[in-house]
Amino acid sequence: MSATTPLLQIEGLNAWYGEAQILFGLTLHIAPGEAVALVGRNGAGKSTTMKAIIGLVRRQARRLTLGGADLLALPTHAIARLGVGYVPEDRHIFADLTVLENLDLGRRQRPADMTLPDWTTDAVFDLFPQLADMRGRLGGQMSGGEQQMLAVARALVGNPSLLLLDEPSEGVAPIVVEQMTRALARLKAGGLSLLISEQSSDLCAAICDRAYRIEQGELRAHGPRTGQASETSLKAALAPGNAPTR
């Protein structure tokens, strides 16, 4: 695959929750090895975009492909097996399962033709050393930050080619955000593609190459690099028609 061929390609994506349409004709793409930010307010459609990619909401599009494979007709588990890792908002750790059991459920062999590093259980313990010390602990007894690390680790051991991270710094202590930022930077350096949604985007600013802004389910702006800091300044930076500056 050449660098110009996008890994993920979305054209004209509409998505619904029940009867209510949430996304309206979203178009975006992610190149291999690229980290892309999805910014917007609460309820703008960031989570729905993620869920539409992984197939957890009803959706329809002119195009929704991963590495050329059509995702529209596939059930969620098949999309995950094609190489999409999903770290949902609120983490969705299995509370009654231990750290190791959580990881075990996510574990999948690396495809033979994959050039990315192999994420074994040991490799994710190396990335998040705290997890190694609590492998027998129940997910429900971990702090928000620890759960967030576990959620990322659980997605990684499936050896995805694209990782969807829905608000990975939400409700997490700043120190964990820093650690998460470093970990994500390492993943990106390893060649993994990332789609990260954020309301306040310190984390995105540090690692993302490009940013999309969505408002009320529509793409409002798109730029080569997000502004740093707050939602408000980001909004100014990504206001319709304005190329982001910082």
Place this chain on the structure above:
Amino acid sequence: MSGNAPAPVLEVSALTKHYGGVRALDGVSFAIAPGELLALIGPNGAGKSSCFNIINGQLRPDAGEVRLHGRAITGLAPRRIARLGVGRTFQVATVFGSMTALENVQMALIAAQGRVFRLWAPARRMAREAALALLEQTGTAALAERPAAALAYGDVKRLELAMALAGDPSLLLMDEPTAGMSAEERQAMIALVRRLTRSRGLAVLFTEHAMDVVFGHADRVVVLARGRLIANGSVEAVQGDPAVREAYLGGVSASISETP
């Protein structure tokens, strides 16, 4: 506030709540005066919802007290607290989908008047004028006969506000009153709340993520971070507070001053 401030509508003192080993709230105290619009802000997980849910009775604190007009209401059932004059709106606005907008408000008024167990007389003639007046005040009078399930989200939010006002509350709890609204709707909504607060002498406690709403309209701001109250003061004071900037605001306060 000056020395001869009116007696507070709501006082919370030393609220503490644990979940397992996690301290969601740790000795939080503050008060609200009549006619005051008080914003409760902080990062996700700071304890805002725990605080809110303790005040409205959905949650029982491990320690601390909630007083309404000096009377302890800690641990009362939500409906009891509602009957004592506490109105509330939810983050995701909820109304009764199978009723018209007018019926929704009539229901709220009937409940406030304690006439729920009337079994015979038709409800549609009850509290009709008062309900229409509330719809008028919240700018939804034109939608009176429309089914609530068919209303646009912004209208649902305003209808919910009309219902919350039906009990003629002295305190209004609003959980993210502008969540899910467009920028214009957001400003209109908070301006409406602002007007109602003034005209009714109503105390409003609200949580909000949209800083333009908070800094543009709140009389006072209380900031929570990791279960503790880290600031309590005027918009200017809170914006300038280094602890708040570090814990929550980051660069917001700097850039917000440019935005009206």
Place this chain on the structure above:
Amino acid sequence: MSFEALLFQAVNGFASASGLFLVAAGLSIIFGVTRIVNMAHGSFYMLGLYLAVTLAPLLGEAFGGALGFWGGILGAALVTAALGALVEVVLLRRIYAAPELYQLLATFALLLIINDAALAFWGPEDILGPRAPGLSGSVEFLGRRLPDYDIFLALIGPVVLVALHMLLTRTRFGRLIRAATQDREMVAALGINEAVLFTAVFALGTGIAGFGGALQMAREPANLALDLSVLGDAFVVVVVGGMGSIRGAYLAALLVAEVKALCTALGLVELGGFTFNMSRLTLVAEFLVMAVVLVIRPHGLFGRPQPAQARRGEAEAPLVPLGRTGRLIALAVLVCFAAIPLFSAVASYAPVLALDMVIAALFAASLHLLMGPGGLASFGHAAYFGLGAYGTAYAATVLGLPTPLAFGVGMATAAAGAVLFGWFCVRLEGVYFAMLTLAFAQIVWSIAHQWEEVTGGSNGLFGVWPDPPFDSASGLYLAALGVTVLGLVLIRRLVFAPFGLALRAGRDSRLRAEALGIAVDRVRWLAFAIAGTLCGAAGGLFAFAKGSISPEAISVGRSIDGLVMVLLGGVHSLMGPLLGAGGLTLLQDMVMRESPYWRGLLGLIILLIVLIFPSGLAAGLRRKRGSAA
């Protein structure tokens, strides 16, 4: 009553607990993963027993008695599991996204179909199985003889409990089950094929139930009443133990079985000059256990609060009172019905059929008050029908009260029952509400069956004839019509009154209603009591119409008839249940006399409705109309 006798019964209790546990555990696991309460779960238990008594002699001829017996049990469990998998793939897969009520109805339809299939295949007679080779003796225990097989059964429960525990904690399949119980979407997002997992879980759950049934081979004959009786018991166990908890299921099964065993052991008890036969009160004891547990722990011993995610159809349109035309039509229909006795000369059957329809209409309308405006689907409305009918019959025959007074006694009985049971039921919602109402109905049914001194046991009460002027077909019919019309007017007034508005408010958004100061539980309790009382009136009329009442007439089948009437007509309108009642009564009258497989046919009709309109009948019709226009 000696201590030895108590201890002896306690051991017996362990044996019964094992059977209960096997059914409840499967029910619980299936619900945990698929969020479907399998109403047909008792049917798989029953199938397990039928298959075992069929397979064991066959295998016994080929391989000898021992291998035949144990092979029969194993074979029955495996075949049941395979049938379970088939059912999941063919039926359940289509209804995972359907409203909860439809899922309950679809699996109940399955129960009806399986029962009639068993009737066709094995016939109506009970079938005895062979005794367990090597375990047919007994051991001397505290001076009594305790069958070997009971000791074996007592051990099976804990063995299966441990085995299930190992499966859930030590295997990947078990981890998947636990994970899917907590968060199905996340499991799929991790690349795990949910469809296969669901099929496997359903096969596992039904297989365990089949195993539990097959094990009873040496204890009781296979019979067609097992499915419902086991289902009722399993619901009690699951509600007491906490949905989704395996050890809760065992503990609850043990608790229920031991309390029953204790009652049996106590036998006749003298208390303050009265003699109670405690062994007849086992079901009351079961009820008391459940009541105590639910008061202390509303979600059961080991249960957790379930997120209220009742999938319901789309929001209803606001209710509008009848306009002038509507009122004229209603009046015209009423006049037509009132005129029916005039035609009795030409069609003598007309008033009889019309009487059935009028009673059904009151029955369905009272259920609709709960289901429609209340949003509470009761699967046990027959209980109040039964209480009304038995109360009326007892007052009219044994007490010899005049007709109107006897009728009043019946309504009062139903009202008392509804107030008592309703207090527990309205604390729950969705499937829990459905399960608890069904369990209460089973208890009422069993009391009618067992309390022979008052209810006449399985024969029921006879000679319930009304006094003049109600003793003629027309007289009774007109009186019934009057009562029904009064009931309907009351329901309509209620629905448009503040009370009805509050009932709908609690259904639309409990959170919002509570925040407005509405005591939703109390509103629902009163609605439950009113619905029960009106249903009792229908029951009283029924007793007079038939001249008798027996447990048969108040079985779960009647509860389901009510649900079908309401659904056929449409939950969303007040007219729906009346049309449904009329339609179903006519259909029943035509088909029932033609075919012994009436229930199975009803099951097929329900399945068709659910499969063709998976989002609800009313919504489906509206969509059809929309696309046609």
